[in-house]
Amino acid sequence: SDLVGDSDEADGDDFDIRRVALSNNGTSLFAFIDVNGSINYSDSTEYYRLFIDKNSSTGNTTTPESGSGIAVSYDFRVQVNASLCYVFNYTEEFTNISGCRIENGSNAIELDISMEDINVSGGDSINITFETGSASQSYDFAPDYRSFLSYTFSNITSGETEPNVTLNAPIHLFNTSLSAVNFNWTVVDLDTGNLSCNLTIDDVINASDIIAENSTATNYTVTGFIGGSHNWSVACNDSSATNTSAVWSFFIVTGPTASNITIAANTSIITIAWPAVSGADSYNIFITDSWSGGFSSVPNASGITDLNWSDSEANASATRYYRVGVNRGNVNSTGNVTLGKIRHALDADFNLIAPQVNVTIWELNNGSNGGLDLQINLADCISTIYRYNYTLSMWGALVYETDDDIWLPATGSDNFTSLQPVEGYFFENAAACNVTYVGIVPVNNVSYSLSADYSLIGWYSQQQTTIGQDSVYGQHFVTTPSEAITALIRYNTVTDTYETNRHYTGWGWWPPAAYADFTTLDPGRAYWADTSAAATWVHEP
Incomplete structure (x- = not known):
């Protein structure tokens, strides 16, 4: 075939002319044939023909050589092959009466034909019909010989046509x-x-x-x-x-811009809900138990048409993360909100911990506020939560009332009713147990005020972070004023002792030999920060 994508059959169904345009400058007729395909000028046995039929034509109406049974009325035939262009009168079918100029293009034929040679003037109306063929096969007519459309141009005027x-x-x-x-x-x-x-x-x-x-x-x-x-x-x-x-x-196609996560009371069933996304055909759920491992490109649940989904197997791991995706046609897009379920193992006695996700409700349930209920696997195992108020240099306490299953401030701790991000807490336990909470994984930086002494801070992140030489591991405690934190102190629940890691200005962190393994900051763990002056720390989750 002489056209890419064209058929070798006589009907030429695959041939696609995008546009045919005519104009003139008073002496030449410009014919432009733009096709969806590739023009082949290299084979002299293949050709392209343009039949020009004037409005007053009494031209030939016999069937052309193709044998296709199509009658073509024309006054003049323009034939292009092997980069040569010829003009024939219908009465002199095989006699070239004039040459014409052709501009070779990969997907268009541009002809410059003398208007005098074809007896066309600026006010004429003409029809043109296009065909392709070769010496060894029938012609391919365009766009379709069964309808045999012609392109009609009335009252051709001088100058250029619109683009x-x-x-x-x-x-x-x-x-x-x-x-x-x-x-x-x-x-x-x-x-x-x-x-x-x-x-x-x-x-x-x-x-x-x-x-x-x-x-x-x-x-x-x-x-x-x-x-x-x-x-x-x-x-x-x-x-x-x-x-x-x-x-x-x-x-x-975009994923949901908001989602929320809840955990059913006294169960491990997690429910995720999201607002409807315009244009979504269905929704997908992506799950990973390892933050560092990331999410698979293949959803764990797909074809969801509701605006919520429950996971009854969430208790299989201590951490589990979720994202909601949208499907539309053959395109999938995942939302930028990550939801997390965190389960902490608590020892009997004291535990220094901090939430590592943005919980839905920070205020603890006092029986009338619809606040947060900490999900635990052993009834009444947590007795008290302590918060250090460094402004007053004193402890505040939230006490668990076992009879009513609520949290109430201890005497003198009236302002302590809720937990906060980037803040550390001592949990006092009557027995070892697990506490589970859910929320949105933080992505935005958080500014936290540090006292000119000690502050109890939480590692509000999903990543275990190594600290050491700043030029190697990065500066994870960017403060104003600079390098205000001089030491970090962690609590060892096994030995019931504190362990330290000191910061050396201009170099980084180095623990004493006795605590050589204190080289990481762990998600959900809290630390005492010893500061040389009051400062602001910008925490990057």
Whole structure:
């Protein structure tokens, strides 16, 4: 076949002419045939024919050599093969009456034909019919011999025609999860110069005066799209006219921007809920038990059409993380909210811990506030939660009332009713047990005020972080004023002793030999911070 994608059958169903345009400058007729395919000029046995039929034509209506049974009325036939162009009168079928000029292109034929040779004037109306063929096969007519469409141009006037803009990508009704979209279009014009184009997105001109090379694809990338449906079009102009393309639409698929997680009372069943996402066909759930291991690209649950999902196997690991994704067509997008379930093992007596996720409710249940109920696997194992008030240099306490299953401030601790992120607490336990809580994994930095002495801080993170030489492991305690923390102290529940790691200005952290294994900060663990002055610490989760 002489056209990429064209069939070798006589009907030429696969042949696709995108546009045929005629214009004249008073002496020459310019014919432009733009195709979806590739023009082959290399084989002299293959050719392209343009039949020109004037409105007053009494031309030949006999069947051409193709044997296809199609009658073609024409006054003149223009034949192109092997990069040569000829013009024939219908009465002299095999006699070339004139030569014509051809511009070779990979996907277009541009002809320059003398108007005098074909007896066409500026006010004529003409029809043109296009066919391809070879000496060894039937012709392929375009676009379809069964309807045998002709391209009609009435009252041809001097000068150039308006440019034709074809949108290429993103295709109409395209779905993508990317917030940056590359727009691609082609503008074709009989004017051989470059054209100026405006890109319109969502009915507003996004970019203007984009230089587009004639008959060559133009690319322009726009970033920052939000989720949902968008439309786009392109308008291009040459020296005399402006033309606008069709309007196509595309859809940015995004995951939920908010989600929440709950744990059923006295059970290990986790329920995740999220708001509806416009355009979603269904939802996916991604699960991992290891934060450092990340999430698989394959969802653990898919095809969900409800706005919630429950995990009855959440107790299988101490930590479990969830993300909600959206499916639309063949595109999936995962939300930027990660939910977590954390289970801490607590020893009998005292434990120095801190929440490592942003719990849904920080205020503890006092029987009337709908506050947080700590989920424990052994009834009444936690008796008291202590918080150090460094402003008053005293401890506050929340006491668990076993008869009512509520938390009440101890005498003198009236302001201690809730937990806080980046704050450490002593849990006093009557027995060893597990405590479980759920919440959103923090991603934003948190500023925390440190006293000019000791502060009880929590490692509000999912990552175990190594501390040592700052140039090797990074500075994890960026303070104002700089390097205000001089030591970190952790509590060893086994030995009931404190262990230290000291910071050396300009170098980093180095533990005493007795605590050589104190080189990491552990998620959910709390530490005493010894400071040289009051400071602000910016914690990066």
